[in-house]
Amino acid sequence: METLTAKQKQYLEQPKERISGSEAIVRCLLAEGVEVLYGYPGGAIMPVYDELYKYEGEINHVLTRHEQCAAHAAQGYARISGKVGVAMATSGPGATNLITGIADAQIDSTPMVCITGQVPSHLLGSDAFQETDIVGISTPVTKWNHQVTKASQIPEIIARAFYIAKSGRPGPVLIDITKDAQFEEFDFEYKKCTGVRSYVPVPKTDEAAISAAAEIINNAKKPMIVWGQGVILGKAEEELKAVIEKTGIPAAWTILGASAIPTSHPLNIGMVGMHGNYAPNVLTNECDVLIAIGMRFDDRVTGKLDEYATQAKIVHFEIDPSEIDKNIKTDVAVLGDARDSLSKLLPLLNSNSHPEWLQKFKDLYDIEYEKVIKNDLHPTTEGLTMGEVLKEINIQTKGEAAIVSDVGQHQMIACRYADFNVSKSNITSGGLGTMGFALPAAIGAKMAAPDREVVAIIGDGGYQMTIQELGTIFQNKVPVKIVVLNNEFLGMVRQWQQLFFDKRYASTEMVNPNFVAIAKGYYIEAQKVTKREDLASAVKEMIDSDEPYFLEVCVEKENNVFPMVPSGASVSDIRLE
Amino acid sequence: METEKQLYTISIYTENNIGLLNRISAIFQRRQINIESLNISVSEIEGVSRFTILINMTEERVKKIIGQIEKQVEVIKAYYHMDEDTICQESCLFKIKSDLLFEERQIQNIIKESNARIVTVNKVFFVLEKSGRRSEIDLLHRELSVFGIMQFVRSARIAVTKDELKITEMLNAFKN
Numbered sequence: 001m002e003t004l005t006a007k008q009k010q011y012l013e014q015p016k017e018r019i020s021g022s023e024a025i026v027r028c029l030l031a032e033g034v035e036v037l038y039g040y041p042g043g044a045i046m047p048v049y050d051e052l053y054k055y056e057g058e059i060n061h062v063l064t065r066h067e068q069c070a071a072h073a074a075q076g077y078a079r080i081s082g083k084v085g086v087a088m089a090t091s092g093p094g095a096t097n098l099i100t101g102i103a104d105a106q107i108d109s110t111p112m113v114c115i116t117g118q119v120p121s122h123l124l125g126s127d128a129f130q131e132t133d134i135v136g137i138s139t140p141v142t143k144w145n146h147q148v149t150k151a152s153q154i155p156e157i158i159a160r161a162f163y164i165a166k167s168g169r170p171g172p173v174l175i176d177i178t179k180d181a182q183f184e185e186f187d188f189e190y191k192k193c194t195g196v197r198s199y200v201p202v203p204k205t206d207e208a209a210i211s212a213a214a215e216i217i218n219n220a221k222k223p224m225i226v227w228g229q230g231v232i233l234g235k236a237e238e239e240l241k242a243v244i245e246k247t248g249i250p251a252a253w254t255i256l257g258a259s260a261i262p263t264s265h266p267l268n269i270g271m272v273g274m275h276g277n278y279a280p281n282v283l284t285n286e287c288d289v290l291i292a293i294g295m296r297f298d299d300r301v302t303g304k305l306d307e308y309a310t311q312a313k314i315v316h317f318e319i320d321p322s323e324i325d326k327n328i329k330t331d332v333a334v335l336g337d338a339r340d341s342l343s344k345l346l347p348l349l350n351s352n353s354h355p356e357w358l359q360k361f362k363d364l365y366d367i368e369y370e371k372v373i374k375n376d377l378h379p380t381t382e383g384l385t386m387g388e389v390l391k392e393i394n395i396q397t398k399g400e401a402a403i404v405s406d407v408g409q410h411q412m413i414a415c416r417y418a419d420f421n422v423s424k425s426n427i428t429s430g431g432l433g434t435m436g437f438a439l440p441a442a443i444g445a446k447m448a449a450p451d452r453e454v455v456a457i458i459g460d461g462g463y464q465m466t467i468q469e470l471g472t473i474f475q476n477k478v479p480v481k482i483v484v485l486n487n488e489f490l491g492m493v494r495q496w497q498q499l500f501f502d503k504r505y506a507s508t509e510m511v512n513p514n515f516v517a518i519a520k521g522y523y524i525e526a527q528k529v530t531k532r533e534d535l536a537s538a539v540k541e542m543i544d545s546d547e548p549y550f551l552e553v554c555v556e557k558e559n560n561v562f563p564m565v566p567s568g569a570s571v572s573d574i575r576l577e
Numbered sequence: 578m579e580t581e582k583q584l585y586t587i588s589i590y591t592e593n594n595i596g597l598l599n600r601i602s603a604i605f606q607r608r609q610i611n612i613e614s615l616n617i618s619v620s621e622i623e624g625v626s627r628f629t630i631l632i633n634m635t636e637e638r639v640k641k642i643i644g645q646i647e648k649q650v651e652v653i654k655a656y657y658h659m660d661e662d663t664i665c666q667e668s669c670l671f672k673i674k675s676d677l678l679f680e681e682r683q684i685q686n687i688i689k690e691s692n693a694r695i696v697t698v699n700k701v702f703f704v705l706e707k708s709g710r711r712s713e714i715d716l717l718h719r720e721l722s723v724f725g726i727m728q729f730v731r732s733a734r735i736a737v738t739k740d741e742l743k744i745t746e747m748l749n750a751f752k753n
Contacts, residue, residue, distance in 0.1 A: 135596055140603045144650045145596070164650055197751040198592050198653040322644030 007058075008033040016189045021151030022047035022182040025115065026055050028158040031190045034086050036060040036077065036447055038070035042090025043130060045117030047182040062447070062476055065468040067094050069440035071101020072466070075110050076444030079427045080402055080452070082235070084111045084165050085444060091118045092130030095176070096137065100434055102172045103141040107431030108256060109233060111170035113161045114138075120180040121149040134176050143171030151184035155191070163193035168201025169320045170233060203321055205336030205344065212332045213291075213315045214348035220289035220313075222357045223249045224280070226272055226301075229256035229430075230294015230319060234338035237261065237423045240293065243342055248353035250361050252280035254295045256430040259420035263399065269361045273301040274565045275412040278372075278574060279364035281565060284309050285572035286360075293317040294338045297327040298431065307570035317341050371576040372562050377417065383556030384532055386410050386485045390417040392535055393455055393483070396543040401453040402427060404445055404480075406438035406462035409491035412561045414457040422452075436465030442480040443472055453481065453543065460486040460512055470522040473548045481542050482524075482550045484515060487557045495560045519550035526550040584613070585639045586658045586665060586736045589628035590620060590744050592651040601628065601652075604645045610634060614667075616733035622745060625653065631734045654747060658738055665736035669714050670696070671705040671721055672728040678703055681724055691717045702727060 004012065011031035019027070025048050029037065039061060041049040052061045064070040067089040074085030085105075089098050095116040105112045119128040135147045144164045148157050154177065161173040217223060231240050237260045244251045244261065250269040251261065261268050270277030272284065281303075284290065290312040295301070302308040305327060316323075316330040317338055324333040334341050376387030390413060393401065399419030405411040405428040420426060427445055429437040442456035463484050473480060494508040519526035525547060529538045535553065542549045563574045591597055598617065605612055613631040620627035632639065639657045646655040675698060677684055688695065693707040707717055714731060 136599060139596065139600050140607060147595070195751065196650060197748060199650045320648065322641070322648045324644075326641055326644070 005033055012190060012192065014190070016187050018185055019188045020047065020051075020182065021154050021177070021184050021186070023051045024151060024154045024186070024188045025158065025177065025182070026051045026059065027188065028155055028190055029086065030055070030058055031192070032084070032158070032162045034059060034084070036062060037086035037088055038062045038064050038073040038077075038444065039088030040064060040067045040070055040090070040094055042094045042117065044091035044119055044179050045088060045094070047179065048088070048115070048117065061088075062443070062472065064440060064443075065471045066466065067097035068100050068436070069466050069469050069472070071098045071105070071112070071114065072434075072437050072440035073444035073472075074112050074114075075101060075105050075437075076404060076427055076441030077448040078110050078112055078444075079441070080424050080445040081448040082233075082424065083448070084113055084162055087112065087114045089114070089116050090130065091116060091134070092132045094130075095134035096132055098174075099138060099141065102138055102174060104429050104432040104434045104437065105172040106141045106143065108429065109170050109229060110172065111166040112172040113158075113165050114172060114174045116174065116176045117182070118147065118176045118178045121178040122180070124178070134174065138174045141172070142174050145174040145176070147176040147178070148181050149178045151181045151186040154181065155188060156193075159191060159193040160196060164196065164199065202319060202337050203335040205334065205341055207344070209332055209334045210341065210344050211348060213317075213334050214345055216289055216313050216315055216332060217247065217249075217291060218350045218352075222287045222354070223247070223289040223291060224283060224287040225249050225251035225291045225293060226254065226280070226295055227251060227257045227260060227293040228254040228295025230317070230338045231257060231260040232423055234294060234319065236294070236339035236342050239339050239342035239346065241265070242346055243349065246346065246351055247349050248358070249291070250280075250354070250358055252277070254298070254301055254430075255415050255426070255428065257295060258415055258426035259423050262421045263419045264421070267358075270365075271415060272571070273298075274303070275416065275561050275563065277365070277416070278368035278563050278576065279361040281563065281571040281574045282364055283360060285311065285570065287312050289313045289315065291315045291317070293342070294319070296323045299327075302327060303565045303569055303571040303573075307572075368563065368576065376413070381556065383559075384529070384535065384553060385559060386413040386555050387417050388532070389483065389485060389535065389539070389553050389555070390414055390457070392539045393543075394419040396539050397453050397455065401425070401455045402445055402449065404428065404438045404442040404454060404456045406456075406458040407433045407435045408459045408462060409487075409495065409559075409561050410457050410459045410485040412492075435462035438462065439466045439469045439482065440472070442482070443469060443476075443478050446478050446480045455481045455483060457483050457485065459491060460484055460488060460510055460515075461490040463515075467518065470519060470524060474522045474524060477547070479546060479548050481545075482519075482548070483542075484550070484552045485555050486512065486515070486552055487555050487559070488512060489557060492561070494558070498558070498560070499566075515552045516550070524548045524550050526552070528552040528554070530554045580635050580637065582633050582635055584631060584633050584660060585636075586660070586663055586734060587628070587630040587632065587639070587643070587646070587655060588658065588736065588738065588742070589630070589646055589655045590622075590653040590742075591626045591628065592653070593624055593626045594651050597649070597651050600649055601646060604642065605632070608642070610642070614733035616735050618735070620744070622748065625744065625748075629733065629735050654742070654744060656738070656742065658736070662740065663736040663738050665710070665734050666708050667711055667714055667732055667734050668706065668708040669718075669729065669731040671707075671726055672702050673705065673721065673724070673726060675699065675701055675703050677724050684721070684724060687717070687720050691720075693717060
């Protein structure tokens with residue numbers, strides 16, 4: 001059961017009162033416990049902003065510098081807190097600018113509610129100024145969406161939006177509200193939504209499936225777990241740890257599963273997938289039982305599908321029935337919430353250990369260390385590596401920072417080398433691969449978790465896609481730490497051009513501005529590092545700062561991220577160089 | 578698992594909401610699946626709509642599509658059926674010159690034998706209605722084409738299943 005705050009209760013228990021649709025929207029948000037929302041005003045949403053002005057002490061609206069960033073900030077807020085992120089925009093371009101963030105939240109199962117203003121209902125379909133069919137446009141990238149044309153519909157629809165966004169497999173919901181509905185007065189009363197008759201958020205868990213899963217796991221000689229974000233979304237970190245420790249099964253993670261189990265845990269064997277660790281990728285094709293928990297066998301995880309774990313029995317724990325057998329045929333599927341399923345599974349499992357099998361992972365790790373990790377973390381070449389920057393951040397933050405990464409080489413390096421000691425510490429755009437995600441997402445993450453150190457790791461390409469959010473950081477004094485790993489290239493694309501397009505570097509080289517001057521132009525403390533001997537002190541200065549801080553690190557221009565499963569290759573054909 | 582493509586009828590029970598058609602058709606569009614026919618109507622349950630969609634694909638694929646359809650919040654339940662599991666019909670209308678009715682005696686025989694029904698006749702044209710299996714409608718179309726058809730339209734397939742679909746129970750379970 002959800003616990004309600006005192007303020008939330010106050011708004012839930014208000015008697016019926018005649019108010020405008022726009023005031024109702026704000027009161028609905030307060031009743032849902034929303035403390036902060038991200039957005040950008042405009043014509044069709046102005047009545048709501050007028051109410052936000054009146055309710056300023058109650059709810060904090062953060063003006064981002066672009067609507068896309070309002071959505072990403074809401075995502076960052078949701079990802080670190082588990083709460084629903086809220087973004088708001090006007091009609092037309094305001095609404096369409098949200099779409100990238102909405103699509104990102106959809107594919108990464110992030111609970112988010114977006115509220116857009118719409119032209120008055122009598123103008124719908126007339127190609128009015130700033131009219132766009134945002135419900136039509138957002139349909140394929142939302143979990144649910146709805147257009148409201150009457151004020152009286154507002155409470156029920158917003159209640160439903162929050163319920164749908166956060167229940168079951170979470171996702172984004174968009175509510176489009178016409179301007180006349182915002183002005184219209186009605187008798188307002190708010191009731192939280194407790195169910196939708198056509199919607200089953202969590203499928204029933206079949207006890208027989210749990211027993212069948214337990215039997216396969218108990219009889220396995222070379223079992224391996226791959227967990228995903230379902231563990232974090234389902235708050236099943238402790239349950240997963242208990243299963244791993246009781247059975248002694250080595251466990252790997254997908255990019256969005258990162259941080260559910262601490263990096264240092266002896267049974268945590270690293271990341272799977274295209275730039276994951278060598279051992280879990282290679283041994284995917286050697287294990288006899290593969291236990292997938294809250295993950296969806298994305299193509300970046302599986303590589304060539306018909307050469308993925310074909311020797312293994314597949315046990316899949318999953319909340320979304322449509323994921324079962326979607327990409328990989330399972331032997332046993334356990335539907336339901338990860339926490340509930342794993343708690344029921346645990347007593348049926350035998351205590352066990354797999355020392356020889358685990359040794360195989362260690363042996364392959366040693367190979368990866370010699371060929372890749374050593375050079376990334378302890379380079380002997382002159383140029384700085386992205387890996388050593390991560391290593392320094394680990395040291396200075398004691399592995400307790402939340403890492404918000406953008407998309408590309410630095411993202412893979414961040415996920416590979418960041419120490420994750422706390423769950424919900426890896427905030428990145430996994431499924432959609434949205435460049436420009438990190439800076440605004442870091443704003444949301446820091447505001448949701450002010451006590452945590454939030455470090456954004458961004459490439460020089462992605463940084464310039466949403467660089468204007470330095471303005472939001474400055475205006476709102478959000479003490480995020482921004483690290484740009486500058487290789488003057490769109491590094492990941494350049495890497496592919498080098499490996500698969502004979503080094504034809506088409507449109508990947510970047511001539512960059514003075515990033516430090518730009519940060520300072522926004523009154524953000526900034527520093528640039530080009531030499532190894534300056535790195536540690538610069539990172540320390542950044543982490544010690546109580547204010548927003550920008551650190552540019554110039555890294556080797558043409559370093560590649562390895563290991564790598566080439567596109568279309570089998571996971572066991574992973575390359576180390 | 579059947580890997581050959583064949584015709585499947587998909588039945589979907591949904592809430593009656595604006596935009597749901599868009600949401601469901603997007604599932605097909607995104608996967609480059611051509612919808613052979615689509616019908617949306619009321620169902621046996623008040624306030625609940627029924628989609629009947631005809632597609633040509635493998636069973637493995639249709640199962641995944643059903644999963645994607647059921648995942649939509651406003652979808653109550655989706656099923657797929659093979660032809661032998663359903664009683665299905667299509668309906669069609671032919672508009673034909675009235676002169677032919679008197680000049681071509683053969684047309685009267687065709688109408689009689691096909692169990693088609695004359696809906697209206699005036700001096701200029703008459704309208705013929707025929708319900709049945711696709712093959713019967715196709716046959717009638719071929720036979721009448723010889724004489725010239727002014728207009729022709731065929732409806733989507735509608736189908737009921739031989740097995741019981743427990744939608745009401747499902748909805749009642751939510752109430753309790």
